[in-house]
Amino acid sequence: MYLTCSTIILAISVAATRVAATPFKFPLPDGFPNPNPAQLAKIEKEAGGPLPDGPLPTVLKSTGVTTLQLLALNEIFEVAYFTEFLANVTNEVTGYDAKAIAPLSKQYVIDALTAVVNQEQLHAAGVNGILKSGNQSAIEPCEYQFPVTNFTQAVVLAQTFTDIVLGTLPEAQAAFAADAGDESPLIQLFGGVLAQEGEQVGFYRFVQKKTPSAAPYLTGGSPSFAFTAIQSFIVPGSCPQPLSNINLTTFGPLTVVTTPEAKNQTLEFVVPGAVSPAANSIVYLTGANVPLTVAISNVSTVAGMSHFTASFPFESGFANGLTIAALVKGAGQTYKTNDAVAAATLYGPGLIEVD
Known part of the structure; x- marks a missing residue:
């Protein structure tokens, strides 16, 4: 499932x-x-x-x-x-x-x-x-x-x-x-x-x-x-x-449109705001790995909602179970910790369960 x-x-x-x-x-x-x-x-x-x-x-x-x-x-x-x-x-x-x-x-x-x-x-x-x-x-x-x-x-x-x-x-x-x-x-x-x-x-x-x-x-x-x-x-x-x-941040919603599977694939995401491949990236948190940043592409806007795609490189070392996706500020930035990802997040978490 x-x-x-x-x-x-x-x-x-x-x-x-x-x-x-x-x-x-x-x-x-x-x-x-x-x-x-x-x-x-x-x-x-x-x-x-x-x-x-x-x-x-x-x-x-x-x-x-x-x-x-x-x-x-x-x-x-x-x-x-x-x-x-x-x-x-x-x-x-x-x-x-x-x-x-x-x-x-x-x-x-x-x-x-x-x-x-x-x-x-x-x-x-x-x-x-x-x-x-x-x-x-x-x-x-x-x-x-x-x-x-x-x-x-x-x-x-x-x-x-x-x-x-x-x-x-x-x-x-x-x-x-x-x-x-x-x-x-x-x-x-x-x-x-x-x-x-x-x-x-x-x-x-x-x-x-x-x-x-x-x-x-x-x-x-x-x-x-x-x-x-x-x-x-x-x-x-x-x-x-x-x-x-409560002194925490509430992010905008990041919807995972594609049903992810335990394989490399491309996922479609939706957010209620403007995004750009030059200004934003998707970051995945999986297992105890260092956060992984991937580029976004194929951006389109429908009724104020931005649709875009990003690779989901599951076979590169993702863990079974929960993966968290976040749309962050900046293109191509790397992050050493999950908290650093949260500090840069605009939309998320996108909650992905694969196994």
Whole structure:
């Protein structure tokens, strides 16, 4: 199966809007995001373990605050996504019935998603607890809409955004290490979260009959790529706190029109603005490789949207799983780090899943 998150969103967003006209809203029946002690105990039981009981940081540096805000925003989004996914399977909504999930049993899928929902609730509560301990405001839920209408689409999208999380958490650990002080214990804590998310994505890949582990080294990212990706699921204007309070960049959308495959090919991209081969390039992040810059060509404009192509040299050493594409300022520039790519990005991330 060769699908991209961008392709999924482009192809079914209209259908999803019709089917899921009512946005997903909090709070949940179990009290999340503010469960009482009895509700929290039930969440912990269904999650398979409790919140960490060690001391929390009381002093957070600005980079650490931004990192934790991003992580909380993501964890709450994931609670919303998997709660809706679980409800669709439980209630056998069209496209999520027993036939759609075969050969898996309905109860197995319900048990798996129930664990994930409760685990993500604890991730979110844990991150917000750290923010509050450091005298920062907790991140509050927004409203969400998800561009999936059946079980297969839901699993593919779950794999894709979990892959983004797996690339973001090492960045978070690096930020906590650089800040040191009170934040140092967070390195190990989020190493555990990183491992837990890896277990999740193995399940999503297994359900698609993919090898559970995609590649020896997974694709890294940069916080602003994750921040931008999360916002594609948030109903505009629905967040109690302005997203501009989080000190990260929101990029313009980069849509991958062509369905990528595990071979060298040419991809078509679309952005809502002017581009030029003399002023822009595509950069790919794949595996643990140094970012790869390729030229763009065949630029045309239709109704204010710029269409262009770029090579996708998969056979030159790309990793299976997630590849991130970004349209950057400048032609032919080279970059040593993913963060340097993000600093030059105008449109992105283009999310490509190939394996």
